[in-house]
Amino acid sequence: xxxxxxxxxxxxxDADPRNEPTYPMKHYTGDDHQRLNYERPAQQxxxxxxxxxxxxxxxxxxxxxxxxxxxxxGIIRRKAFSQSEGRLGHWMPLILADRMNVIEGLIDDVRxxxxxxxxxxxxxxxxxxxxxxRFFGKIVVAALVTTAVVTLMVRKKRxxxx
Amino acid sequence: xxxMNYRGPYRIRxxxxxxxxxxxHPRDAIVRVTRSCICGSDLHxxxxxxxxxxxGMTFGHEFTGVVVDVGSEVQNLKPGDHVLxxxxxxxxxxxxxxxxxxxxxxxxxxxxxxxxxxxxYSHTAGGYDGGQAEYVRVPYADIGPFKIPEGMxxxxxxLLTDVLPTGYQAAEMxxxxxxxxxxxFGAGPVGIMAAKCSWLFGAGRVIVIDHVEYRxxxxxxxxxxxxxxxxxxxxxxxxxxxxxxxxxxxxxxxAVGCEAEGSAIQTVxxxxxxxxxxxxxxxxxxxxxxxxxxxxSVVGVYGPTGNLVAIGNVVNKGITxxxxxxxxxxxxxxxxxxxxxxxxxxxxxxxxxxPLEEVAYAYRIxxxxxxxxxxxxxxx
Numbered sequence: 001x002x003x004x005x006x007x008x009x010x011x012x013x014d015a016d017p018r019n020e021p022t023y024p025m026k027h028y029t030g031d032d033h034q035r036l037n038y039e040r041p042a043q044q045x046x047x048x049x050x051x052x053x054x055x056x057x058x059x060x061x062x063x064x065x066x067x068x069x070x071x072x073x074g075i076i077r078r079k080a081f082s083q084s085e086g087r088l089g090h091w092m093p094l095i096l097a098d099r100m101n102v103i104e105g106l107i108d109d110v111r112x113x114x115x116x117x118x119x120x121x122x123x124x125x126x127x128x129x130x131x132x133x134r135f136f137g138k139i140v141v142a143a144l145v146t147t148a149v150v151t152l153m154v155r156k157k158r159x160x161x162x
Numbered sequence: 163x164x165x166m167n168y169r170g171p172y173r174i175r176x177x178x179x180x181x182x183x184x185x186x187h188p189r190d191a192i193v194r195v196t197r198s199c200i201c202g203s204d205l206h207x208x209x210x211x212x213x214x215x216x217x218g219m220t221f222g223h224e225f226t227g228v229v230v231d232v233g234s235e236v237q238n239l240k241p242g243d244h245v246l247x248x249x250x251x252x253x254x255x256x257x258x259x260x261x262x263x264x265x266x267x268x269x270x271x272x273x274x275x276x277x278x279x280x281x282x283y284s285h286t287a288g289g290y291d292g293g294q295a296e297y298v299r300v301p302y303a304d305i306g307p308f309k310i311p312e313g314m315x316x317x318x319x320x321l322l323t324d325v326l327p328t329g330y331q332a333a334e335m336x337x338x339x340x341x342x343x344x345x346x347f348g349a350g351p352v353g354i355m356a357a358k359c360s361w362l363f364g365a366g367r368v369i370v371i372d373h374v375e376y377r378x379x380x381x382x383x384x385x386x387x388x389x390x391x392x393x394x395x396x397x398x399x400x401x402x403x404x405x406x407x408x409x410x411x412x413x414x415x416x417a418v419g420c421e422a423e424g425s426a427i428q429t430v431x432x433x434x435x436x437x438x439x440x441x442x443x444x445x446x447x448x449x450x451x452x453x454x455x456x457x458x459s460v461v462g463v464y465g466p467t468g469n470l471v472a473i474g475n476v477v478n479k480g481i482t483x484x485x486x487x488x489x490x491x492x493x494x495x496x497x498x499x500x501x502x503x504x505x506x507x508x509x510x511x512x513x514x515x516x517p518l519e520e521v522a523y524a525y526r527i528x529x530x531x532x533x534x535x536x537x538x539x540x541x542x
Binding site: 021022024025026027028029031032034035036038039040041042044045047050051052053055056058059060061062063064065066067069073077081085088091092094095097098099101102104105106116117118120121122123124125126127129130131 | 268289466467533
């Protein structure tokens with residue numbers, strides 16, 4: 001490396017390999033300067049759609065194949081991956097897609113003849129067992145707020161008709 | 163097979179119809195899970211805070227299990243081996259792995275460059291199904307998994323996959339010198355381990371800050387440290403300045419991450435409106451409580467977008483911030499020795515063992531901090 005910088009007087013005179021702020025997490029070897037020119041592991045075949053960060057040249061050698069993108073949420077996810085990881089335009093659509101995916105999941109359940117048991121899936125049995133006062137208090141508050149909102153909406157509708 | 167199945171924020175179920183995992187790469191192994199923990203960072207997924215968390219995914223990155231099948235290139239594991247599996251998926255040959263940054267592998271996550279692959283931690287961490295299941299696919303099985311030493315309690319082993327190494331690395335990154343005052347924000351499992359491990363580096367005083375009384379009581383006894391409830395000490399920064407002769411702590415550790423409480427503006431903007439990557443309350447307290455020229459060590463998990471952080475104070479105080487996902491493989495030999503020597507008793511933090519069938523119940527207990535829950539282990 002020294003040869004590349006011979007033209008710069010004093011290049012590297014104060015370089016201290018022990019001055020490595022990431023030690024001991026990192027045992028500096030100099031491999032960083034080889035960049036991505038290392039012997040890569042064999043490539044896992046991509047049998048399902050894998051979205052790839054545009055900040056890397058290719059898929060990593062292995063990857064997870066859980067839940068490939070699908071439906072409307074999948075369309076949003078594909079769009080999100082056209083943006084780099086530093087942009088909100090990458091992450092915010094992914095969060096939107098996650099929420100959309102919840103609705104898609106419900107539709108899938110019903111389509112497959114499965115009716116989700118919200119009481120079990122939300123683990124409310126634990127709340128009833130260990131935290132009944134706060135849990136039922138929340139239900140009462142939610143019921144009151146819902147009743148108030150519905151009542152207001154009905155009144156507004158009636159007034160419009162008058 | 164039976165597996166945890168994510169259906170949306172605060173909603174999961176035990177699914178009996180999840181297909182068994184298969185060998186997809188010559189360096190894969192299939193492991194039958196014997197123990198699987200719920201991690202505090204799983205709650206970020208459970209609460210819907212991590213982008214690209216897809217419905218149908220199985221969480222779980224802290225697990226032990228028995229190898230049932232190996233790919234053609236796996237040399238050092240065979241069916242029947244009982245292994246603990248680090249949460250990092252690491253190839254062992256990229257420049258980052260070669261330098262022992264196993265949490266930053268470049269060959270395990272196609273979907274994001276900022277984080278390596280992690281089992282069961284959304285597609286932002288590689289899209290792998292995790293270990294809260296009967297079986298799990300383990301890539302690079304010749305690198306990560308570690309045979310559980312003869313005589314080691316499996317409950318100790320499962321806590322060596324993440325929580326103990328993360329707590330240890332938090333203390334290690336803090337660069338603790340003998341006699342230093344160490345302040346740890348967060349009395350969750352990682353904060354508890356960070357407190358315990360701080361003594362191993364020669365801390366002179368260890369202080370833990372949280373607001374959950376039963377956890378503070380636990381860490382006070384388990385790690386022989388001082389504890390304070392931030393809801394009863396007023397301004398935690400001022401309190402800590404006074405507690406350190408108006409000098410500031412030598413080092414501060416953020417073991418909370420994005421779901422911190424204690425600041426209304428951070429909570430509303432970060433956790434409710436998602437305008438930032440969660441609430442950076444603990445991180446700001448750490449920055450503001452540490453001495454000039456001090457070190458802030460961050461192991462709390464934050465999302466990928468950004469946070470309101472007092473970066474001006476970092477500059478003006480000359481603070482060094484050190485952070486990373488724990489490099490579990492690097493730390494395992496040393497930590498196994500510490501456990502075997504009796505310096506640390508990881509399994510003491512396990513408060514709940516729950517069958518995998520009741521995974522939704524288990525998550526709710528951990529998430530809502532019910533029944534004095536500190537650490538939950540799922541047993542398939």
